[in-house]
Amino acid sequence: MAASSSAVSGLAGSALASRPAFSTTFTRGARVSARNPLMKRNLERNGRITCMTFPRDWLRRDLSVIGFGLIGWIGPSSIPVINGNSLTGLFFSSIGEELAHFPTPPPVTSQFWLWLVTWHLGLFIVLTFGQIGFKGRTEDYFEK
Numbered sequence: 001m002a003a004s005s006s007a008v009s010g011l012a013g014s015a016l017a018s019r020p021a022f023s024t025t026f027t028r029g030a031r032v033s034a035r036n037p038l039m040k041r042n043l044e045r046n047g048r049i050t051c052m053t054f055p056r057d058w059l060r061r062d063l064s065v066i067g068f069g070l071i072g073w074i075g076p077s078s079i080p081v082i083n084g085n086s087l088t089g090l091f092f093s094s095i096g097e098e099l100a101h102f103p104t105p106p107p108v109t110s111q112f113w114l115w116l117v118t119w120h121l122g123l124f125i126v127l128t129f130g131q132i133g134f135k136g137r138t139e140d141y142f143e144k
Contacts, residue, residue: 062134069130073123087122091115 077087094112106112136142 062131065130065134066127068134069127070123072130073126077119077122087115087119091119 074088078089080086080089082090090111094110094115098106098110098112
């Protein structure tokens, strides 16, 4: 097959070789299979499909972080600073008040929702910083 060149307008008179978009030469009787460059062999381990480039334990969870984080949040949230009451006490007492009329859900204007969101938001913030601090220290992230 001969390559012919032709001038394309807009390319300042440069010549481009015209060629077909795909090859038409085949070997008779050869087995042709499609290949996916993203697919890797042996992705299955212990009956599970795993990704080779992404670590399996990406969260690197540690139960000590959860335990210390829960203790680290219950302690400060139990200090009576809200009109002589603690956040934990207000949250747990509001749970009891709402369970008193159990089949009926708490109304939107109930204080229960405020204590629920505030208590859990504080817990999740403490757990997040605990995970960052604990794993950062064990992996020498904060070393100079």
